[in-house]
Amino acid sequence: MCLPGIFIVTLLTLSIPAVHGGKVLVYPQDGSHWINMKVIIEALHSRGHSVSVVRPSDSWYIKETSPHYSSITIDIPGGADEEFFSSFVSRQIQIQREGKSAWTRFSLDMELKDRFSEMHRRVCEMVIQMLENKQLMQSIRETKYDLVLTDPANGGGVVLAHYLNVPLVFNVRWTIHGEAHFAIAPSPLSYVPFPVAELTDNMSFFQRVRNFLVYVIRQHLYKQTVGPHYSALVSRYFGPEVDYFSLFQAADLWLMRVDFVFEFPRPTMPNVIYMGGFQCKPAKALPQDLEEFVHSSGEHGVIIMSLGTLVAQLPRDLTDELAAAFAQLPQKVIWRHKGDRPTTLGNNTLLVDWMPQNDLLGHPKTRLFVAHGGTNGVQEAIYHGVPIVGLPLIFDQPDNLHKMKARGAAKILDIFTISRDIFLQALQEVLNEPSYRMNMQRLSRLHRDVPMEPLDTALFWIEFVMRHKGAAHLRTESYRMPWYSYHSVDVMVFLLAVVLLIMLTTVAIIRCLCFRMCSRQKIKHE
Incomplete structure (x- = not known):
């Protein structure tokens, strides 16, 4: 090769960010969510990264052996039961088609809530079993993972990442508290529809009322379903003063499985990276x-x-x-x-x-x-x-x-x-x-019509977190603020108090001056 050619190749090589084979610990959500996670795992493997996947022994979708990852199998039921969900859907169809009472439908919804609660209880038990296994945790620490990649539809990976003190990346559409944007980004309910409400970003007054009520009710329901389990888990390993959901909000990067072709416009945050359709690809020849x-x-x-x-x-x-x-x-x-x-x-x-x-x-x-x-x-x-x-x-x-x-x-x-x-x-x-x-x-x-394919975007940002040991500069710390500080209630109360103080002082001064003037006039008359 001639000298100019060697110079050009060297220059191009130096211009590409160095990405050494990293080590990624994956804590996935079983079921259809695994389909998305598997796409990213295979792409990471193809780029030379080493991937380990935590799975329960009775996993529904996640195979123990794979050419793209090694497994860490925990001998405990995972809770994501194919038979339950398929039978639940069948019963839902039957109840709705037969026009049974609202109470029957409500009972079915409560059964689903209880099942999700049981699933999250098992997740917490699985995490406890991992953290109490000294030999396993020593092996995980010695591996020196560069980051934890998890789906926050369950909280296992979140707790594990904070316990290991390694960067945390989400492959996310939903968290344990519902749609992911509501966990991290400002979400004015006047024009940001809560998903279950089935509304658009252009709401009438009564639609906004509905949006608000659905949001409040659902948030309460989510907390009732998952709160007791994760609160106990986090209190056990991080102390009673730590709010379990703050660990979710402290994630370095949120790889969001949607984009604004799908979502309605809304506020977002610097550490939210959109990769909607990352699993899509050009069609191959059919059988x-x-x-x-x-x-x-x-x-x-x-x-x-x-x-x-x-x-x-x-x-x-x-x-x-x-x-x-x-x-x-x-x-x-x-x-x-x-x-x-x-x-x-x-x-x-x-x-x-x-x-x-x-x-x-x-x-x-x-x-x-x-x-x-x-x-x-x-x-x-x-x-x-x-x-x-x-x-x-x-x-x-x-x-x-x-x-x-x-x-x-x-x-x-x-x-x-x-x-x-x-x-x-x-x-x-x-x-x-x-x-x-x-x-x-x-x-x-x-x-x-994007400058970079969604999957390539996701991989770039995962490797970005590896290179920089996190992405704290993109993460707001607002989640640490109490609600009254976040919404500036304390500031408004303080300013109102100052205004009232000034008004009261002014009134007092005026009254004092008036009293002195009246006193002087009275003395003159006498």
Whole structure:
């Protein structure tokens, strides 16, 4: 190589920030959240980092062996139970469709609350078992991890990071107290909708009342569900004066699994990094059998339907209604379905146990996505510009779809009252009304028009924390302030007291002067 060439290569090499293979300790949330975490883990591994994953012995999604990470398996139940959540969804559908009493639905919600409380209790037990295992903790300390990467939907990784005194990075959409922005960023309820309220950033007076009430009630419910467990855990290892949620707010970096194509505009913070759609990627070639089926759709194209991992199977009569509607369409349909074959299934519909969802959404013949509204599916639909007919069930699904509806890219149906005619009409509306596809494609263009791919952005900031041993300069310390200081109540009280003091002093002086003048006039008269 000639000398100028060597000089250029050397210059380019020196200009790239040095990133040595770091050591990352991951404390994930089991279930569908693991799908997101796994994407980041694999990317970190590909860049030469060593990753260790903490998992319970009965983990639902997280495998003990992997070419991308080593496992730290704790011999304790994890609490994230696939059977419970799938049966809960099935019972929710049954209760709603049968129109049972509000008390029955409330009882089911309380059962879910109790189950989440039990899950967090088990998380705390798992952390205690780790911290009390001297040999394990010595091994973890000797490894000298550069940071802890965790999903704050549970608090295990948060407590572990503070106990080890290493930087903390979140892969986050939800914390144990709800939507993540509300834990760290100013969130005026006048124009920042709380997710469960299913509102936009343009609210009427009564919508703002609803937003406020939903926020207050939900925050109380979250604290009732998780507070006793984490308060006891934090008090045991950090002292009774430490508020457990302040440990969450002290995280160095928040990698947020959304962006402002999806979210409504709102205040944010310097250590919040947006990586919405980081798991999305260009479509790969389909398996031959699926490609032949899709290609056979001709100019009409295909519809894909998936209701996620929590729905093992829908009630038989409901699947018959959905299948009957599909059968009346000229499009081909690929339906991820488990359970008995619907009796009304048309020749245009293919039932599958699993589908390459991202690759199908990216296929040029895909016209429509029938979905439950999970964050991953919605983000993939945005990425590929495919409009949605939504059948939300639980958790954040109604709100996710509400955001898409507000942008004109989705139509939402009530799965509990749906019929073949209602479903067919909705499918035809989204297929035949160009605005749905145009709006979703506009969102897709906005989402893709970024200087850096979301996953690369996430990796850069994770490595940034490794290089600088944290990101304290981006983190506000406002979480340490008592509420009356945060909202300047003490300042306003002080200023009001000063004003009152000045007013009272002025009145006293005036009264004193008036008294002296009256006294002098009285003496003159005498």
